[in-house]
Amino acid sequence: MTARFRNQVAVVTGAAQSIGRAVAEQLAREGAQLVLVDLSDLVHDVAREISASGAPEPLVVLANLEQYEGASRVMAQAQEAFGRIDILINNVGGTIWVQPFEHYEEAQIEAEVRRSLFPTLWCCHAVLPLMQQQQAGVIVNVSSIATRSLNRVPYAAAKGGVNALTASLAWENGERGIRVNAVATGGTDVGERRIPRNSAPQSEQEKRWYQQIVDQTVESSHMKRYGLMHEQVNAILFLASDAASYITGTTLPVGGGDQG
Numbered sequence: 254m255t256a257r258f259r260n261q262v263a264v265v266t267g268a269a270q271s272i273g274r275a276v277a278e279q280l281a282r283e284g285a286q287l288v289l290v291d292l293s294d295l296v297h298d299v300a301r302e303i304s305a306s307g308a309p310e311p312l313v314v315l316a317n318l319e320q321y322e323g324a325s326r327v328m329a330q331a332q333e334a335f336g337r338i339d340i341l342i343n344n345v346g347g348t349i350w351v352q353p354f355e356h357y358e359e360a361q362i363e364a365e366v367r368r369s370l371f372p373t374l375w376c377c378h379a380v381l382p383l384m385q386q387q388q389a390g391v392i393v394n395v396s397s398i399a400t401r402s403l404n405r406v407p408y409a410a411a412k413g414g415v416n417a418l419t420a421s422l423a424w425e426n427g428e429r430g431i432r433v434n435a436v437a438t439g440g441t442d443v444g445e446r447r448i449p450r451n452s453a454p455q456s457e458q459e460k461r462w463y464q465q466i467v468d469q470t471v472e473s474s475h476m477k478r479y480g481l482m483h484e485q486v487n488a489i490l491f492l493a494s495d496a497a498s499y500i501t502g503t504t505l506p507v508g509g510g511d512q513g
Contacts, residue, residue: 436488
């Protein structure tokens with residue numbers, strides 16, 4: 254195992270489960286000092302397991318990143334604890350409802366955008382002053398190839414915003430030593446979620462709409478399968494590492510050939 258993140262402070266949002274948790278665990282194995290952020294207390298379990306593995310004890314911050322106060326508090330606590338932030342992985346997001354656009358209610362549309370755009374927007378804004386002062390830093394935003402997909406128009410719009418944010422922020426900050434990239438994840442087998450995106454039971458119609466996105470995801474992939482967790486983690490951490498030192502403003506599709 255390499256130590257490519259030794260002596261680096263990495264903030265990982267949405268670290269309680271799925272891709273965020275896997276990213277945090279791999280960063281810990283490669284030497285990073287972690288700040289684990291989530292809305293759920295379950296993130297403490299992740300921190301305990303990382304500490305038990307012999308890695309440095311992570312700082313845990315519970316925060317609602319859909320509000321700027323939450324993002325600002327996370328970055329302030331990380332700076333107070335460690336004096337710097339070298340890497341920010343913006344992982345919070347995910348489709349809440351799956352249905353054709355005309356079936357979305359106004360409140361649902363707003364909730365989808367708050368979930369999948371604003372946490373990334375706020376965290377980037379909150380971390381920038383510190384990274385600009387350092388004249389160094391890496392931001393990796395977790396986006397999605399579902400910017401072109403069925404039954405997820407508000408989510409697609411939010412992740413399209415993440416892609417635009419990534420490109421524009423990289424342009425503004427490249428000369429300040431800050432790199433900003435995104436990984437557009439394809440359909441990924443993450444196992445059973447400990448925290449469901451939508452706890453309401455699905456109707457038979459909703460199950461059919463969801464099956465449509467599963468079928469589209471597999472069909473759009475040249476490899477005709479869902480991705481594995483480590484395939485997303487590897488791409489995210491490549492962009493976070495010095496191996497990607499001349500890559501910025503890029504959204505990398507990781508969808509088995511589906512470009513999104």
